[in-house]
Amino acid sequence: MNMKKVTFSAFAVILFLVSVLSVYAQEMNPEAAKLYNAGNEKLKAGNYGAAITHYEDALKIQQDYRIFYQKGISQRKAGKLQDAKVTFEECIKLKSDFDGAYNALGGVLFSMGNLNEAVSNFEKVLQISTNNNTKNTVKKNLAKAYAKLGTNEISGGNSSKAIEYLTKSIEYDNYDAAYLSLAKLYSETGNYDKSLTASESAMKYRSSISKGGPYYYMGIAYKFKGDTQKAKEMFNNAKADPQYKKTAEYELTLLQ
Template structure:
């Protein structure tokens, strides 16, 4: 998911480039800007940034700051990327690509709350259905990460809130699996079963062991020991859940 997440952001870099043909830029600034773009495309990010800075000395243009931010991000300098993209937003606050890029930077910084805030802005601003679909995927991942953080902080109520937002944006298997975990801990076994079912239905990044394991816990909680054993036996075929499932089976004997 992380790789595809980054890919969506790269698509927006191409959309930003299209502005260079849609709006006027002074000829010398445009020349330096386009040279920077060629260098960035070739992976020469440091040299690209030099070109962008030279262009900015001539003209403060949101596109130049945007591409400079993208180059910094590619070079792994997230703080400088954030600063450049924020300058792009100051100059053109209605350009949705900058908010997506900023969300991507925050995600890389592991600041998932700010990532979600910026992705939500793109969703509100954009009329492009393809872009909105991609942003919903980004939001699903960001809210899932927030849900996981809440679980680690033992705040299950907040975890459910974040994970529900995740699956509202996309039927994301990891979010459903975490919901199954949280609901099982809260003792809401019907919701545990529903979330586990959805995790299996939309499975693309997880193995089957997790959903079956939480189904086993749910059936155990509902005193349906036959179904619980059935689910734990399925779960133990997954190396990640084998030990936990076998332990539960030993208790049910």
């Protein structure tokens, strides 16, 4: 099976903790606060260029981590990933315990393909955050980052490293696509018990994949475990999925 058929949700799952609350004068220089709040309004309206301009003007008055953060959010939404990366790094320099900035920086790095750096920033959030909702979201981010690292290793032909990353992925979250990739890898290496378990988990936690993949690899596992009846049942289920139809039908012909 072509691993390109296993798709991973990219940055859509990365949560930015955007705060657009007004800032009172006593918390920030009044002129900077006025520009900051104006930037927040533009950000909410989707006018990212204008928001960035307001934040930059505010930063000329006061170097405040909140202004850097909102500027980074605007740059990210405008697709200016490198600029957003630099801005979030400046935010962290001013407030090194701000979990939202590490999460946002991790998301930008993920989108840029800097997966190991993304993982480091997401893991930093888990170290410093006291918010369970934030931690749970970041665990999902980590699962997807490790899953992507795993697929990269698959493309490079390093199955053992791929399994290591994919196993790390499911330690953080029950990510269906990671389970499916593990099912395929275990099947290819002849570990059919583990392939069957991974396939069942992929089906149990299915949210982003079709049913065909788990059914197909369950069929392969049962076939090599000598349970022809169960193998046929799984392949018949798998062939209902257009993506796995031909391969499932081929396996069924071999079991006639």
